[in-house]
Amino acid sequence: MSEEFRKALRTITYGLYVVTSRSEEGPVAAAVNFLTQTSFNPPLVVVALKRDSGLQRAVEGSRAFAVNVLAGDQKSLAADFFKPVRVEGNTLNGHPFTLSRTLGLPVLEESPAWFECQVVEKVDQGDHVIYVGKVVDGAVVRQVQRYLVMWDTGWYYGG
Ligand SMILES: Cc1cc2nc3c(=O)[nH]c(=O)nc-3n(C[C@H](O)[C@H](O)[C@H](O)COP(=O)(O)O)c2cc1C
Numbered sequence: 001m002s003e004e005f006r007k008a009l010r011t012i013t014y015g016l017y018v019v020t021s022r023s024e025e026g027p028v029a030a031a032v033n034f035l036t037q038t039s040f041n042p043p044l045v046v047v048a049l050k051r052d053s054g055l056q057r058a059v060e061g062s063r064a065f066a067v068n069v070l071a072g073d074q075k076s077l078a079a080d081f082f083k084p085v086r087v088e089g090n091t092l093n094g095h096p097f098t099l100s101r102t103l104g105l106p107v108l109e110e111s112p113a114w115f116e117c118q119v120v121e122k123v124d125q126g127d128h129v130i131y132v133g134k135v136v137d138g139a140v141v142r143q144v145q146r147y148l149v150m151w152d153t154g155w156y157y158g159g
Pocket of ligand 1: 030033034049050052053054055081083084128157
């Protein structure tokens with residue numbers, strides 16, 4: 001693909017989230033921007049996960065994932081989830097988590113909102129595997145002025 005195409009693709013606007021799941025070894029998490037809602041009824045969300053990453057393998061196995069929403073001032077928290085996940089006690093990469101009430105997935109205590117999904121479909125194309133998740137639970141934990149968007153971080157993942 002030409003550099004021009006890539007530049008055009010990089011104009012797509014995104015949020016930035018920490019997606020969590022669980023594997024046989026324990027909790028798994030990564031910062032993810034390929035994520036959006038695609039249906040009201042039933043409430044569906046799609047996420048694209050890097051093939052063979054720890055998170056993709058965990059979602060493939062558990063058929064479930066949680067989305068931890070980040071506030072506008074949580075850029076450094078997002079950056080902590082570009083790295084391989086390290087679990088110490090009740091922390092994931094140094095950030096405390098609890099297990100969600102419905103699917104038992106890790107939810108970051110610092111997240112202002114979260115929701116959790118059961119995988120209902122998979123699209124196996126390209127270098128990221130697309131999972132369609134039905135949202136089964138979620139909550140807004142605290143009000144924030146704004147949510148984290150890729151444009152504000154100066155990072156890009158796309159193109
Ligand atoms: C700005 C940015 C956005 C990212 N977005 C995604 C994404 O949408 N999907 C994904 O699977 N990984 C995404 N990643 C990569 C993950 O955060 C993480 O580095 C990767 O899943 C870890 O893979 P590993 O298990 O192979 O170490 C993104 C990374 C960066 C820096």
